[in-house]
Amino acid sequence: MKKTHITTAAAGLLLLAGAGAVAAQDVVIEPEQETVIKEYVHKQPLASVKVPGVELSIGSTLPDTVELHEVPNVKYRYVVVDNQTVIVDPGTRKIVEVIQ
Numbered sequence: 001m002k003k004t005h006i007t008t009a010a011a012g013l014l015l016l017a018g019a020g021a022v023a024a025q026d027v028v029i030e031p032e033q034e035t036v037i038k039e040y041v042h043k044q045p046l047a048s049v050k051v052p053g054v055e056l057s058i059g060s061t062l063p064d065t066v067e068l069h070e071v072p073n074v075k076y077r078y079v080v081v082d083n084q085t086v087i088v089d090p091g092t093r094k095i096v097e098v099i100q
Contacts, residue, residue: 029087029097033074037087038099040071046080056081060095062088 029037046069054060062068068077068088077090087097 037071041085048080048083051081056098058095062093
């Protein structure tokens with residue numbers, strides 16, 4: 001009986017963990033914010049940096065050594081990595097969008 005409860009609890013935790021991972025990757029930047037970000041980034045170009053070992057994809061985490069730059073009136077930050085503008089959630093340092 002106890003074994004069943006442990007297995008059910010473990011399955012529940014895995015389900016919750018999986019749901020959290022999906023939610024983290026489903027960050028949607030509102031179209032107005034995306035326009036503001038793109039216009040600001042275009043006017044404030046940054047030098048491209050290299051971040052070895054980090055895949056530039058949504059959900060990847062940038063290390064603390066990468067300086068994130070503010071976009072006025074937007075909660076996200078940006079940095080240019082390998083000549084691609086990367087939008088980052090400053091709280092988690094996770095990539096929320098890669099602008100081509």
